[in-house]
Amino acid sequence: MASLVNSRGSVPDNCSLGYFGADLVSPQPDWDPDPALPTSPLFVALYDFAARSTNELSVSRGDKLRVYKEVGEYVVARRLSGKSIGYVPANYVAKISQETPSHHLGTTPWYFSGISRHEAERLLLSPPNEHGSFLIRDSESSKGEYSLSVRNQAKVSHFRICKCPDGSLYVQKGHAFPSMEELLAFYTENWKVIQSPLVKPCVLKTPPEKDEWERPRSEFTLRKKLGEGNFGEVWEGLWRNTVPVAIKIIKQADMKAEDFTKEIQNLKSLKHEKLIQLHAVCSRGEPVFIITELMKKGNLHSYLNRKSLSTLHLLDMACQVADGMTYLEEKHIVHRDLAARNILVGDDLTCKIADFGLARLLKDDIYSTSGSTKIPVKWTAPEAANYRTYSLKSDIWSYGILLYEVFTYGQTPYEGMTNQETIQQITRGYRLPRPSTCPSEIYLVMLECWKGNAEERPTFFALREKLNSIYMADANLFAVCIQRIYQ
Structure with a gap:
C-alpha cells in the first residue's frame, strides 16, 4: 500500500524535457559508413552546433570532420580531434576540397x-x-x-x-x-x-533558421497501427530505427492550415509530467506526422476493461488527470475532447493526457455536430454541443464524464441513447445516475462538473485539491485497516 501512496507525489526520473531528450536515445544507432562514401571525405564545420541528444555531435566552427554517411538532412560525422561519432545538420558543414595545414x-x-x-x-x-x-x-x-x-x-x-x-x-x-x-x-x-x-x-550570416521540432519524414518508420480517431491514425513507430515513438497521422485535407502553426507552437511550449510530450512534427508535405512519446499500455478506456483495479487505483488515475488539466487550465489551453480514450497509460499506472488542443486543427465539417457528427457528443458540455462554445468550463463537464468512465471500468455514458436523445435529456436536467462501483463522494464531484450553468462548475485546481484529499483519506483508512488485520 505504501508504494501506491508514495507514487502519487513522485516525479518520474524519465520526465521528458522536450525534443528527443538524452534519456530517450540511449540505444546507439547504426554508425556503419555508407558504402557510397568509402573514402570518408573531409568537411569543415561552418557554424557552432550543440548536440541535443546522445546521438548528435557537438561541433565548433572551424572543426574538421570525417563524414561517413548522409541521413536525410543530417550527416554522420567524427571530429578529427576526437573519437565520438554523431549526427550534425548537413547545412552546418561544407566539404573541403583538399587537406591543408592551418x-x-x-x-x-x-x-x-x-x-x-x-x-x-x-x-x-x-x-x-x-x-x-x-x-x-x-x-x-x-x-x-x-x-x-x-x-x-x-x-x-x-x-x-x-x-x-x-x-x-x-x-x-x-x-x-x-x-x-x-x-x-x-x-x-x-x-x-x-x-x-x-x-x-568576414562574418558568417546566421545559419539557416532550423526548427528543431521539424524532422524529415524519412527518419520515422511506422511499425504497428494502434488505433484511429477524430484526429487521424495513431501508429507505434521508430525514430531513426532506434527510439520507440507514437506517430499521429493527420491528412492536411482535414486540417485548417492557418491554425496548424499556432497550435503546434502551443504544443511545443507545454511541458508537464501528466501531459504526453511532443517530440517532433513532419509538416512539410502530406500527411502530417505528429510524433510523441509512446505509452506502452495504451489508452485508459481499454485499460479499464481489465476490471482488476481497486477504488484507490481508480482515484489515483483521476487525480493524475486532474493534475494535468490544472496545468492546462493555468496555461488557458482548452482540450475540447477530454475522455478516457485520450488518456494514455504507462508503467506504474502513470496516466498522461493526449490530444489536447488538436480539435482546433480540424475543419468544421470534419469536427462538428452536423452531418456524420464526429464530435463526441456524450462527453461534450451542452453549450459546446449546441453552440460550439468551448471553454475550460466545458472541459470540466467532460472531466465529469471521464470520472464516470473510470468508476464504471470503461462503461459508455448514456448507453442506449443516441446523440440527439442525449442532448435533449441533458437539456431537460437529466444526469447520469451514480454507478454501483462509485463512492458517493466521487459522484458528488461528478454532479458539480455537470452543473447546467457553466460558471457554477468548479475549476480543475479545486477538483484536484478535492480529489487528492479524498484519496489521502481513503489511503490512510486502508492502511489502518491493513495494520489491524496483521495485529
Missing part, C-alpha cells in the same frame, strides 16, 4: 578553412558583410599557401599570399612578414598598396 589559424576570426574562391565571394557579398570585409583562405592552386579575399564595393579582390622557405609570408616580393597577423596589420594600415581596405573580418 596551424593556429583555425582559432582566428578571419581564417576560413577549406572554402573555394567562389565560396569566398559568395560569403563576402552576402549580408551582413560590407565594403572592406575580408578573409584568409587556403590557396586552391598552391598547397600550403593562402589567399586574401577582400570585398571592394560590389566585387571581391583576391591576393595570393606566398610562403618563403623560412616560413614568412608575403603578398609582394621583398616585403615578407613573420606571421599572418603582422601581414594583415600592415595591409590594414597601408591598404592603398593593394587598393582594397581591410575593415573587418
